[in-house]
Amino acid sequence: MLDKVESTLMLIAAGEFAMGILGNAFIGLVNCMNWIKNRKIASIDLILTSLAISRICLLCIILLDYFILGLYPDVYTTGKKMRIIDFFWTLTNHLNVWFATCLSIFYFLKIANFFHPLFLWMKWKIDSAIPKILLGCLAFSVFISLVVSENLNDDFRSCVKVKKKTNITVKCRVNKAQYASIKICLNLLTLFPFSVSVISFLLLLLSLWRHTRQMKVSATGCRDPSIEAHVGAMKAVISFLLLFIAYYLAFLVATSSYFMPETELAVMIGELIALIYPSHSLILILGNNKLRQASLRVLWKVKCILKRRNH
Template identity: 25%
Template structure:
């Protein structure tokens, strides 16, 4: 389902861009994030299937290591873009008067394409240590990986490689979150103090923003923990754990994509139309 929802968001935003030749700043970040998640989940699914159903082919040479490296790069990209999205919400929603916030508010639309490119560049850079461990270290060069357990041993020799790379975007994400939510809460309290009703559209919008950010933050923590455990190899790898890791890794992009669709009026309307057409088609087919 994560693949479906991420693909739906990408297609809808591409449709908007084709029609208007323009995407809003937030939609650019969301589209890039959902596209990277879509590719990551597709590669993760292929990796998950092949390592259990075609092990003789997949674990010969460096095919498995190359696939894992691709997953790490794509996952770094999704983590950096998720942090960029949280920073965008922070800059857009909050009303801090610091010079950095004022500069970002004025230049965000021009800076976002550069930030997206920088996210990809940093993702590749932080993935280089793993690539060096696997492809260029003398302990690994010339070896043939015959089983998933051998790959796990390789990952255990550098258990902190992925953790170090995922820490900077997570810190940025956390700081942006804790700057945004208190600001929203103070604004809600100010509105309620002047007599605004909880049914006021502005109040509801702020409450929805807080709920969306809180869900985003909780799911992001769960995802970071799951992926760090997976890539570090600190737990024994087997079919039960691998399946749980796969489910948890898919759970976050699915739910966050659902949150994005739910709180975006246009995406929600298009999704309901598509879902209605699917139900009618299913009933007619029966």
């Protein structure tokens, strides 16, 4: 029964992976082609491309760990393989959170309407600062990943990943407790960029409310592009917040599952939920005019090809 469940979960995971790779690869490809064509890249495109690449890497790491856990769990009996997987998972995980936070801040600074001197200064400086901020996020994520991988015991996975387990010893309990404490600290670190995204969303909401009130006073009946920009940015930010909460909870499930009897199955369910977060790129595509137009052109070409084959 357990084998059937694991096979079903792997099939679902492969489907989520395929959708995520297609969506994020499309974002990266469109922006890179425009970059090559125009010999320059806009700040929003740079953020979206960085986010798409980090999500592709995160998808690959999660799926790799997922299939190793389900098919070849004894691979993790050596500490080196454990350290490599944990390093890249921690790296891509933090990059995703920080890049998504950069996107939230960028939307806030570019779309919100405030007249505070600090806000106006940040709005003026954001375009030139984006490359430096992204590089800073990369450097910080690499540093955190190195610290995490160096502080994990080599024999930890041999206690929790191997199917043919012996009785759990005191040493294994200590290793589990250490691993869990490290993962909890990592989760607490990601709460800071998440909080920044929440603040950006609330300030965008405040800006939209103030702008809507001003529109009612002026009693203009035409479509307002500012309101449309606010709503589009808020959809992107709130989708990140909701999916990150699901990813965060799934990460906690996967971490705490090392204390459960059916460790492998619990981790697989947690990782299956975690795959949803980097796989979801549809809102980013629909919220960006250039990406939306490119996707419509692709769909039109696919439709034409299918029509030709039918005739």
